[in-house]
Amino acid sequence: MNFEQNTALDKVLTALFLPYKKSVTDVEKITNAMIGANMIANENEIVNDHIAFRTLGVPNLGIASFEKIFLHYGYTKMDSYHFAAKKLDAYWYAPPSPEYPRIFISELRVQDLSSQAQRIISEYTNPINTDPIDNIDLDNTKAVGDFFYKPLWKLPSLADFQQLSEESEYAAWVIYNRYYLNHYTISVHDLPSPYNSLEVFNEFLEELGIVLNSSGGIIKTSKDGLLRQSSSVAEMVDATFAHNENMKISGSYVEFAERSVLPEFESLDKNEIQREHRREGFEAANADKIFESTYLEQTLKK
Numbered sequence: 001m002n003f004e005q006n007t008a009l010d011k012v013l014t015a016l017f018l019p020y021k022k023s024v025t026d027v028e029k030i031t032n033a034m035i036g037a038n039m040i041a042n043e044n045e046i047v048n049d050h051i052a053f054r055t056l057g058v059p060n061l062g063i064a065s066f067e068k069i070f071l072h073y074g075y076t077k078m079d080s081y082h083f084a085a086k087k088l089d090a091y092w093y094a095p096p097s098p099e100y101p102r103i104f105i106s107e108l109r110v111q112d113l114s115s116q117a118q119r120i121i122s123e124y125t126n127p128i129n130t131d132p133i134d135n136i137d138l139d140n141t142k143a144v145g146d147f148f149y150k151p152l153w154k155l156p157s158l159a160d161f162q163q164l165s166e167e168s169e170y171a172a173w174v175i176y177n178r179y180y181l182n183h184y185t186i187s188v189h190d191l192p193s194p195y196n197s198l199e200v201f202n203e204f205l206e207e208l209g210i211v212l213n214s215s216g217g218i219i220k221t222s223k224d225g226l227l228r229q230s231s232s233v234a235e236m237v238d239a240t241f242a243h244n245e246n247m248k249i250s251g252s253y254v255e256f257a258e259r260s261v262l263p264e265f266e267s268l269d270k271n272e273i274q275r276e277h278r279r280e281g282f283e284a285a286n287a288d289k290i291f292e293s294t295y296l297e298q299t300l301k302k
Helices: 008-023 025-036 062-072 115-125 141-147 158-167 169-177 198-207 284-294
Strands: 048-056 076-083 088-094 102-108 183-187 227-231 236-240 246-250 253-259
Touching (some): 008 025, 025 253, 048 062, 062 076, 062 102, 076 284, 115 158, 169 284, 227 284
Antiparallel strands (some): 088 102
16 A cells, blocks of 8 residues: 555545545554554555555546546456346456556446336446546646545435435445545455464454444455455445435445465465466455445444
């Protein structure tokens, strides 16, 4: 998580991360405890596996728009994923060099929602008649950083938010939070033993009072067994809606990933293992349950 090289991409990632860290109090709580346990000397030693964003699949928005930022900064579009029940599509993006996090961008298939949900979303997004990314100088890192937290549509009403929540909690999250950073991910496998095991690290988190997403089990495991993930339950934040109505809603959260060494590299000495020797990409079944870190069934536990 070291964005101190002062490259353009460093500046963009810092602009993304600082407001997120301020909002998600679990980030500092976990970081300070990791320092206290001598896992790391400072937060820059945390390896950020990936960061994730949520979007709406409507004209001028969605993945086709949002990905332009990261493609401009050297990311490469990789595999696609589909989540039938949640009506989502997603892609992951490989970074220009291994010190940077992967990107995961998902998109709600708005056309698959009910006519009522589509009507609500259209009310907010229809006024956007050009791709907002096309209006940004992507070489201007401050403009790009500001964009992530810029209101693209009017503040939703509480009634619309609640109506969307009944059909798609993902839709409700995006209509309020927009392109806010959904989560960042600590690479557990890069921590010193015994904390480089997700079981041990999860136990450490729970002793801190961090509530973990239990959907599909605390640890979500890929079919090949080489990618294991867990996540905190999203922070509940005070949200102000149109007409000055207020309610606590799900904000963002923290994820934890353990990527195992691929079978063909198991003979390598521990100090020889690099990122390219570990399991790459994502797993739809894991991600499907990680999405629920912002869902009411999980956040009610906080």
